[in-house]
Amino acid sequence: MKIQKIILVLVVSLSLLWFSEQFSPASLFEPQSTGWILWVSFAKDLIQPFAFYFFLCLGQKWLPTWRSRALIAFGVPTLLEFGQIFYRALVYQDQLVYMGNFDPLDFLVYATGVALAVLVERKLFARLSFWE
Numbered sequence: 001m002k003i004q005k006i007i008l009v010l011v012v013s014l015s016l017l018w019f020s021e022q023f024s025p026a027s028l029f030e031p032q033s034t035g036w037i038l039w040v041s042f043a044k045d046l047i048q049p050f051a052f053y054f055f056l057c058l059g060q061k062w063l064p065t066w067r068s069r070a071l072i073a074f075g076v077p078t079l080l081e082f083g084q085i086f087y088r089a090l091v092y093q094d095q096l097v098y099m100g101n102f103d104p105l106d107f108l109v110y111a112t113g114v115a116l117a118v119l120v121e122r123k124l125f126a127r128l129s130f131w132e
Helices: 003-022 034-059 066-090 105-127
Strands: none
Touching: 003 034, 034 066, 034 105, 066 105
């Protein structure tokens, strides 16, 4: 794999991960506004699978097709989402500790993030001479 591709993949994936974790929605949105609620509820669920897909591009030797990378980038957050149900039921069933909440709409947001990443890779990055 060419060094330009490695650098681009790392910059895209790690900067998006950093942004999703460090950005405070209160700096841009008024608390409890529609934008703030959408950011808190769905922004990480969109950005992180997108970034994860590009991070998986580093493993092109083991994951040669975009379909395999997309399946993993969608599957891992989906399994973690299902894990929120079982974790709450089995471990903290009576305690008042927040550890995430199962939301079936997150599956649609994960799929959207992965689909956007596939589109960016196949339509935009594929035009770069060092990508393939």
